[in-house]
Amino acid sequence: MSVIGIDFGNESCYVAVARAGGIETIANDYSLRATPSCIAFSGKNRILGVAAKNQMVTNMKNTIFGFKRLLGRKYNDPYVQQELKYLPYRVVQQPNNDIGIKVNYLDEEHIFTPEQITAMLFTKLKDTSETALKTKVNDCVISVPSYYTNAERKALLDAASIAGLNVLRLMNETTATALAYGIYKQDLPTPEEKPRNVVFVDCGHASLQVSACAFHKGKLKMLASASDPHFGGRDIDQTLANHFSADFQNRYRIDPRSNMRAFLRLSTEVEKLKKQMSANSTKLPMNIECFMEDLDVHADMKRTDMEEMCSHLFQRVEKTLKRCLEESKLKLEEIYAVEIVGGSSRIPAIKHLIEVVFGKHPSTTLNQDEAVARGCALQCAMLSPAIRVREFNVTDIQSYPIKLVWDASMGEDGEMEVFSQNHPVPFSKMLTFFRREPFSMKAYYSTYIPYPDPYIGQFIIKDVKPTPEGDSQKVKLKVRVNIHGILTVSQATLMEKKEPGDQEMEESPEAMETDQKATGNGESSAESQQQNEGQQQQNHNSAEDEQQVPESQSGSDKKDGTKKKKSSVKAVELPIEAYTHGFSQVDLNNYIEQECKMIANDKQEKERIDARNALEEYVYELRGKLSAEEELATFVNENDRTSLCRQLDNMENWLYEEGEDCQRQVYVDKLNSLKSLGEPIKSRRVEYEQREGVLEEFSLSL
Ligand code: ATP
Ligand code: MG
Structure with a gap:
């Protein structure tokens, strides 16, 4: 049994595991530590995580992202209505004002709840962990924004149970960060001493959270927190995308806002530009080829231009920082450090504001992307009887x-x-x-x-x-x-x-x-x-x-x-x-059953694709080795070799035509029949090599 910590982010998720040797962040099937919070649907299966994000532009209506902000909310929530303007997929009103996400899946229309979509992401993260750790994973701690209300927290718990995860704690994101910070500090004050007060700023994709925390040896106590649930990296992306849309309309007479796909492409390019601007203050180019109406578009921007355009957003950041300081009742000189995490805390303007408000350079003691997941994994280990870690008391607010x-x-x-x-x-x-x-x-x-x-x-x-x-x-x-x-x-x-x-x-x-x-x-x-x-x-x-x-x-x-x-x-x-x-237990059971069916279907589809790939691979491998001059050519007579090569050519053609989409067993049978011809040739070669080897050894020993 392993225990994990999950950072469920608006843009991406991280999973960390606590093991005897320490905390590790787990890589997914693409060898990446970040798994995009993205779920897509096709006629055959669900596509989860990295693969879903990769196909977003070509399958826009059936690729779901940004759902962390829909979780636990109602359709008529003004905030949800505002969100919908930017979402390319279909969201419909369900009975009781619930949110329904409408997609085409298995060639039929399906409506899923945000909890179900979130559960699908958790299924992926669970699977990633089980593959990496080679063991079953059930117990976990999942992070939530500190501003999440009862409804959102409950929805997240429901999502986790649909995915078969047992949540030992929903942990506020900045509290998880604080734990990841505190546990490795050997020099924290004793109970008689004044606490070490540290402010944590997490600026992510869709929200900003600031918390003040007091540390003593072996424990932490949150003092205050302030958040802006409406400010994150994506608000900067949106501001820039709107700016370039107006610019392109002026210069090229095209409006990306009129075309969801174009706007999505623009947003991706703008995000890249934004990240480059964090490291460069010079003018940077942005080029998009074949953008709309076959036009190649060019633009450029300097960091200061972006800062000016987003000044209304940065003002909000400043307000939130000040609010946390005020609520913590700490004097500036009582603050030991301001630690920053989250992707958007790399933006120089935000670092500057931290310095203005707290009179201190922001510190980067923690891994900015992984701290939340690591804190959750630590907490999970502490709560689980299965794992032993150093105890650290956490008092949240x-x-x-x-x-x-x-x-x-x-x-x-x-x-x-x-x-x-x-x-x-x-x-x-x-x-x-x-x-x-x-x-x-x-x-x-x-x-x-x-x-x-x-x-x-x-x-x-x-x-x-x-x-x-x-x-x-x-x-x-x-x-x-x-x-x-x-x-x-x-x-x-x-x-x-x-x-x-x-x-x-x-x-x-x-x-x-x-x-x-x-x-x-x-x-x-x-x-x-x-x-x-x-x-x-x-x-x-x-x-x-x-x-x-x-x-x-x-x-x-x-x-x-x-x-x-x-x-x-x-x-x-x-x-x-x-x-x-x-959800009621009846609804929850129904969703659990649906999720299990979808998992089984994905598994079946994966096995089918694997069988097809195995057949294809065998065709290429055997044909290569059978071609004249190659290793197997001399172990088969010429007639059989030509006939087998012809069969392999036919099989390849079949795979790309009528055999493109068959049941798994069809591929398995075909592979077996090819193997019955190919394997004897291979074993003749192996036998020959072994004989030669023995002879060689024999002659050497002589
Ligand atoms: P949230 O915490 O809001 O739920 P998240 O945890 O998924 O979301 P992060 O992974 O912390 O978010 O941050 C992602 C955001 O950080 C994106 O908007 C991304 O564009 C931005 N970002 C990442 N690197 C940089 C950088 N170097 N400069 C500016 N922004 C960056
Ligand atoms: Mg985050």
Whole structure:
């Protein structure tokens, strides 16, 4: 069993593995470490990763990319509508406003969800890892942008389960980077010393994330994070592509914006130019041959031109950097370093802004492309019992405050912020209610979020019943932001009174009573460990107003204590119905089944192509060796040789004509029949060589 870390990027993914010797980034079937987040469909199979990106321009409508931004969103989301303008593939509105991606696959129309498309990419990454590691891979840690909300996180988890991956943690990208940084630092301060504060800036293809983190020996604590989900390398590409489109319209009377394929080609060229501009400040040419209407187009640009054109974008970067600094409450002199990762952090203007805001040269201690995946692999190894690595405690933060709102079933509405912004996570809180019947509560984000709907979900606490006298009873709820950053109500307990006639619950029946800390009982041992860490952090934080009442003593907490009347309490677990984001189990099972079928089909198609290639290869190899003067020519009589060569020629012609597209078995049978003619000749040669060898040895030994 191996454990892996996946950096799921907008443009490309990286996979790292933790092994006894350290962390390694895995290369794919093209010997590349970056696997494009790109999935394509053909009449025969799915094309995943590098191969999909390579055929994008010729199969535009069926090549899907940019789906990280669609995941967990609804079709009518204004943000999705904006995205659709730039996507060459078809996206349709599905029931319940879900997003459907419409493609031609196996010569039929198919509609896939963004979760399914993401699962296909994960299938590829899983397969790449299993091939490289020669073992099954299930456990993984996957990175997510720190600004992802509940819906997006849940969608990503669903995608992973469709692909058969068991996610031990969804890890915020900059937190993964921070872990990859911290674990190798031998000189971190001791607990008594001031922390080492480091700012991490990840500027990728479609988003910018900035986080401040405090390190001590063996642990890290995120302090604050700020993101711009709408700024990344691709926004610069778009600005430049629009500029050149206008330029070409002027000079060549062609408009690439009117032709998706041309615009896609232009975007690819513009991206290359952008990368060159990071290393050169001189004027650089851009030439595209046979662009539109058979025209060859030429243009040029200097870095300063680009900087001017994108100044509105760079202003956004500056704002985000400043926001993180502000929220971290760190003084500039308290910041030890600013570490940069992500492809777009190579842009000189961005490095310059970092220097302006933080008064420091950005450092590049980490591998800019692989840090996120490596951090995830480390975290996965720590969470998995299968692998031993050095422990390093990670305390993340809740990006947005969360409030719970409960209904007026008992005459009084209420709401409460259960997790404040930057609250340590994962974390559980125990809430106490007094109810005499089932009740429900709704959870919302209580601040601006980069998602149109702040609603998280509804939780119904069932089977609550009054005391025999009809009074309210105490119900304790364990509300948690789990290791994935997802809100759950993980436990509801009715503290049932055993003594009849006890009146003490009559006062303020529906008021929320205490807000206590939970103890342990995580979903996994890993999580409860994290939870403890979270609690330690919490304990250090004197600003918290929560009462620390151990759960076991809850029968004697504030309210009960007022009556000074002992009552024995029986804890009864209550069922909880949760209506929140994510697929139902039925849908999920259906998608898992579909994915398995597609995997089987791809495998079958690959075996068919392999059989065809093997036949083709044999034809070429044998014919080469049989030609006059070559190694096999003297081991067969001339008539047989001519006849076999003719058969090989015929086979080649057949392969390119009616034999182009046959069942696997047809190729296998044909190869076997050719082998029955070719192999005896080969073995005669081998026998001859062995005899000669023996003779030679014999003569030498004489
Ligand atoms: P995200 O983090 O937004 O999900 P990602 O992780 O796939 O996306 P990265 O691989 O970090 O993104 O970065 C890709 C982006 O970096 C692309 O837009 C690419 O053009 C840009 N990029 C890569 N190298 C350079 C360079 N030398 N100069 C400028 N931009 C670059
Ligand atoms: Mg990234």
